[in-house]
Amino acid sequence: MRWPSVKRGERDPNPAASMALLDEVLDPPVGPGYHSAAQARAAAGLAPSSGLNTLLMFVVALALGFLVTIAAVTLRAPDPAASATRAELITRIEDAQAAGDDQVRRVEALRAEILALEQQQARTAEGAEGERVIAATALNAGAQAVQGPGVVVTLEDARRATDEAPGEERQPERVNARDLQLVVNGLWSAGAEAISVNEHRMTSTSAIRFAGEAVIVDFRGLTPPYVVKAIGDPERLAAETSSGLTGAYLEELRRQLGLGATVSASDSITIGAAERLTTRVAEESGTDTQTEENR
Amino acid sequence: MIPLLGLVAGVVLGLVLSPEVPAWLSPYLPIAVIAALDAVFGALRAALEGIFNDRVFVISFLSNVVVAALIVFLGNQLGVGAQLSTGVVVVLGLRIFSNVAAIRRHLLGA
Numbered sequence: 050m051r052w053p054s055v056k057r058g059e060r061d062p063n064p065a066a067s068m069a070l071l072d073e074v075l076d077p078p079v080g081p082g083y084h085s086a087a088q089a090r091a092a093a094g095l096a097p098s099s100g101l102n103t104l105l106m107f108v109v110a111l112a113l114g115f116l117v118t119i120a121a122v123t124l125r126a127p128d129p130a131a132s133a134t135r136a137e138l139i140t141r142i143e144d145a146q147a148a149g150d151d152q153v154r155r156v157e158a159l160r161a162e163i164l165a166l167e168q169q170q171a172r173t174a175e176g177a178e179g180e181r182v183i184a185a186t187a188l189n190a191g192a193q194a195v196q197g198p199g200v201v202v203t204l205e206d207a208r209r210a211t212d213e214a215p216g217e218e219r220q221p222e223r224v225n226a227r228d229l230q231l232v233v234n235g236l237w238s239a240g241a242e243a244i245s246v247n248e249h250r251m252t253s254t255s256a257i258r259f260a261g262e263a264v265i266v267d268f269r270g271l272t273p274p275y276v277v278k279a280i281g282d283p284e285r286l287a288a289e290t291s292s293g294l295t296g297a298y299l300e301e302l303r304r305q306l307g308l309g310a311t312v313s314a315s316d317s318i319t320i321g322a323a324e325r326l327t328t329r330v331a332e333e334s335g336t337d338t339q340t341e342e343n344r
Numbered sequence: 345m346i347p348l349l350g351l352v353a354g355v356v357l358g359l360v361l362s363p364e365v366p367a368w369l370s371p372y373l374p375i376a377v378i379a380a381l382d383a384v385f386g387a388l389r390a391a392l393e394g395i396f397n398d399r400v401f402v403i404s405f406l407s408n409v410v411v412a413a414l415i416v417f418l419g420n421q422l423g424v425g426a427q428l429s430t431g432v433v434v435v436l437g438l439r440i441f442s443n444v445a446a447i448r449r450h451l452l453g454a
Contacts, residue, residue: 082404083386087395098396105398107350109405113380114354116409120373122358123365 160192160322191252191323195243199280199318200290202232202299205309206273222306224275226259228298229266232277233257235295239288241281243320247271250323267325274309278318287314371420372413375432379412380405382436385443392450412436 087097167183187193207221233251236244244251249266256267263270279286290296290312299310365373383405390396412432419428 082400083390083393083395083397086397086400090397098391098394099398101391101396101398102346103398104346105402106347109398109402110347110350111354111357113384113405114351114356115358116354116380117377118355118358119363119365120377122362123370123373 157322164192189242191243191250194319194321195280196317196319197242197280198283198314198316199241199278200236200283200286200312200314201318202236202277202279202290203309203311203313204228204232204273204275204277204302207307207309222308223262224264224273224302224308226257226264228302228308229264229275229277230257231298232290232295235289235293235298236277236279236281236286239281239285239290239293239295241279241286243280245278245320247276248321250320252323254325255323278320280318280320283314283316287312371425371429372416375412375416375429376409378433378436378440379408382439382443383408385440385447389443389446389450392447408436 086099090099091097164183164187171183184193188195204224206223229246233244233246246257246266249255249269249271256265258265260270264275265271288296290299296312299312302308302310383401386404387396387401390401415432416425416429419425422428
């Protein structure tokens with residue numbers, strides 16, 4: 050077999066002729082117009098360069114400066130309406146936050162007042178025993194901030210999708226409400242005395258739910274990482290979260306789904322009081338009086 | 345010296361007049377500026393090589409700006425304005441960089 054021969058004389062002297070395009074992109078010759086104009090001027094017996102100081106140059110430079118300036122002025126101008134709206138929204142958000150903080154402080158103050166009054170009444174009616182019972186009940190119900198040793202379980206969404214086939218788009222695995230429910234229930238069963246999820250105290254009426262892609266605790270949407278704090282016997286809690294049922298489940302989440310699940314023991318955990326302690330439907334039996342809050 | 349005077353006069357004129365650019369023209373402004381810059385760097389290189397010609401510069405300046413605007417206009421009409429704008433910016437950017445490299449070789453010898 051013979052290749053169609055190319056005569057030597059016709060061959061491109063450049064062995065990398067196919068690189069010409071790349072060469073031209075990376076190191077282009079000065080505009081061909083300049084060369085031919087220079088040759089024409091040389092042929093006419095003039096200097097190859099026409100020089101910079103001509104009237105035409107003044108006009109072009111004027112146009113250039115004008116163009117660049119109006120481009121800069123036009124494109125850099127901030128949108129006054131948008132920034133005004135943003136500033137107004139920011140003030141409104143800050144006002145609402147300040148009002149909310151005030152209300153929270155008021156709730157705390159009133160709750161402390163209620164506790165003091167209840168204890169005072171109990172002291173006069175039933176003596177020290179009654180006071181102790183009220184304090185213990187408040188502790189169990191989650192009406193008081195508590196402190197003590199325990200464990201902190203942190204759950205995080207997976208960083209990468211697992212088992213991703215090439216060319217396939219998959220969302221990374223996310224922590225869902227079932228995971229949180231299992232962890233919280235496991236901690237309760239291991240004797241936890243107080244639990245909070247992202248600083249929301251779990252009480253007897255707390256619910257962990259799933260709405261769309263968000264985890265909802267007590268009607269508040271949470272964002273990852275989910276931090277579950279539990280106060281209780283540190284040894285039992287640590288055993289439950291490492292080798293117990295909860296521990297096995299966390300290990301499975303880590304290994305199979307790539308979720309971030311870490312457990313750390315701590316000597317001093319503080320868990321705040323619950324935000325909502327009233328009942329909506331249930332009433333105190335034997336009386337028909339209603340408290341102001343559960344109307 | 346004369347081009348410098350013209351440039352300063354143009355900037356002052358633009359600042360003093362600060363004309364309201366109509367909304368339909370604003371997408372073409374950045375492309376026009378980049379095309380103009382390409383012509384300027386090409387001219388600077390030609391001047392350093394001693395073959396500068398004012399008529400060639402004017403024609404390359406105007407044609408660059410007009411062709412760049414035309415490409416963007418065409419892209420907008422075809423619904424691929426963003427992609428074509430990017431293409432124009434990439435090509436002109438490459439040319440500016442290589443011209444600057446040539447200018448650097450002339451001025452600094454490196």
